[in-house]
Amino acid sequence: MIKTVFTTPFNDQKPGTSGLRKKVKIFEQPNYLENFVQSLLDSLEGGAAGKTFILGGDGRYYNRQAIATVLKMAAANGVAKVIVGQGGILSTPAASNLIRKRKVDGGIVLSASHNPGGPNYDFGIKFNVGNGGPAPEKLTNAVYARSREIAEYKTLDADVPSLAILGTFDLAGMTVEIVDPVSDYAQLMEELFDFSAIRDLLGSGFRMRFDAMSAVTGPYALEIFEKRLGAPAGTVLNSKPLEDFGGHHPDPNIVHAKKLYEELMGSGAPDFGAASDGDGDRNLILGRGIFVNPSDSLAILAANAHLAPAYKNGIAGIARSMPTSRAADRVAEKRGIGMYETPTGWKFFGNLLDAGKVTICGEESAGTGSDHVREKDGLWAILLWLNILAVRKESVADIVNAHWAEFGRNYYARYDYEEVEQARADALMTELRAKLSTLKGQAIEGEMVSDADDFAYHDPIDGSVSENQGIRVLFESGSRIVFRLSGTGTSGATLRVYLERYEPAGGNHRQETQAALVKLVHAAEEIAGIARHTGRDAPSVIT
Ligand code: VG1
Numbered sequence: 001m002i003k004t005v006f007t008t009p010f011n012d013q014k015p016g017t018s019g020l021r022k023k024v025k026i027f028e029q030p031n032y033l034e035n036f037v038q039s040l041l042d043s044l045e046g047g048a049a050g051k052t053f054i055l056g057g058d059g060r061y062y063n064r065q066a067i068a069t070v071l072k073m074a075a076a077n078g079v080a081k082v083i084v085g086q087g088g089i090l091s092t093p094a095a096s097n098l099i100r101k102r103k104v105d106g107g108i109v110l111s112a113s114h115n116p117g118g119p120n121y122d123f124g125i126k127f128n129v130g131n132g133g134p135a136p137e138k139l140t141n142a143v144y145a146r147s148r149e150i151a152e153y154k155t156l157d158a159d160v161p162s163l164a165i166l167g168t169f170d171l172a173g174m175t176v177e178i179v180d181p182v183s184d185y186a187q188l189m190e191e192l193f194d195f196s197a198i199r200d201l202l203g204s205g206f207r208m209r210f211d212a213m214s215a216v217t218g219p220y221a222l223e224i225f226e227k228r229l230g231a232p233a234g235t236v237l238n239s240k241p242l243e244d245f246g247g248h249h250p251d252p253n254i255v256h257a258k259k260l261y262e263e264l265m266g267s268g269a270p271d272f273g274a275a276s277d278g279d280g281d282r283n284l285i286l287g288r289g290i291f292v293n294p295s296d297s298l299a300i301l302a303a304n305a306h307l308a309p310a311y312k313n314g315i316a317g318i319a320r321s322m323p324t325s326r327a328a329d330r331v332a333e334k335r336g337i338g339m340y341e342t343p344t345g346w347k348f349f350g351n352l353l354d355a356g357k358v359t360i361c362g363e364e365s366a367g368t369g370s371d372h373v374r375e376k377d378g379l380w381a382i383l384l385w386l387n388i389l390a391v392r393k394e395s396v397a398d399i400v401n402a403h404w405a406e407f408g409r410n411y412y413a414r415y416d417y418e419e420v421e422q423a424r425a426d427a428l429m430t431e432l433r434a435k436l437s438t439l440k441g442q443a444i445e446g447e448m449v450s451d452a453d454d455f456a457y458h459d460p461i462d463g464s465v466s467e468n469q470g471i472r473v474l475f476e477s478g479s480r481i482v483f484r485l486s487g488t489g490t491s492g493a494t495l496r497v498y499l500e501r502y503e504p505a506g507g508n509h510r511q512e513t514q515a516a517l518v519k520l521v522h523a524a525e526e527i528a529g530i531a532r533h534t535g536r537d538a539p540s541v542i543t
């Protein structure tokens, strides 16, 4: 029942920051998903035959059809075994954990992460390698090259049995094992953190809220917070995963998790609020009356990680993506541990984690994680915060203020200009690149530019080089502006402008963020001509 289907290439299957992400409508074109999956299977070192993979997704619209397609194609290509999350569900960090725990060859995760879901919105597919982390560029480039020349794919002329019941079945000679998506992950969290201390905290009148945003973390959060940690029923909001995330944008920031944010800022607010994204790898951290900027959160978690059992002997080093604020650098410097700056996207952390150079990694986009898996991990970050709160017995605001007092504060914001016409966004970046060499030594908005470059990363472990990873403009004052185009959007281009200003220990840490950055906003306009190029006089989203 194996059949070979003739096909012709699509020219747009280049994986971005995190896999191939497109509108559902694009994925629904005949052969579109099949072409990509076959290109992937063809590009694996040693081929796909005989290998074992993990498979699951965030449950969004098209997840079920895609799981069936992948299973049939895996079987037809001679894959030995696929371990699937029950109902086709696995969060990204849970998939990473299973790849490592079961020592398999890799995993396929179906998700468009923080992008909205539903028939008119987004879908995605990404591949993780044997260490549990996102495929490195060498592999994603090979998949893209293959997708440009593909002429046929293999699949089965058969239906895939239901994935609703735990157990094992045979699919044309391939073993399919259906596992509980939550239990291995929940067990890992219990090994890393002091659950009894967190249970005591939650039993002592400390109130928390977690917003699953109708996405994949609902079942994980119910099991961990309400069942294992004894938080009262109702602690987890929007806990039922929905194919369209209830029409919301499952991106845990103060714009899209507005209701939670308002609750934490209001009177009678709980002590702690948190949220995660579509596939469970991002986190939002709120305290009563305070939003913790993700870059600050990375620094605070790194500075306090030793309070949790898994990190009690300290951390080896920290890595952050280039646009992430340099708050974590202050911690690394003071503690005398390694600090690494990588391009945007979790795939660049894998080598550093595997080599034991770093223990904790993070991105400004609300991704934080450690060497426990090879993905960013939303619930992990939230549990580490809870562990720290349980030990320090201080409020979130007090911990943040004490951190700034010791290390200084990196005022920080990201301005996103979404759905800009691609040609206009490209023109902006081209013009910017061309004037880089002239920026140095210029005074802009009264601040002297000390350096400007296009970030290139030289991986210290495997020597690979990744160029054109974003424009950095550094000022003598220590301020910085970064410009780059998003690699996860599905319509037009998204220009991201990252603004950062450092206020040392002893300085004024009580300013409102936007007010503190106002000069940099003007400088960014002067340097890049954002309004002139994009026709926008304000960003679509500020985070
Ligand atoms: C964005 C973020 C980046 C993150 C990526 C995937 O990429 O900026 O930090 O790693 O999304 O996150 P870009 O190229 O759009 O800036 V997720 O939760 O969507 O897997």
Ligand code: CO
Binding pocket: 092, 113, 114, 277, 278, 279, 280, 281, 282
């Ligand atoms: Co995500």
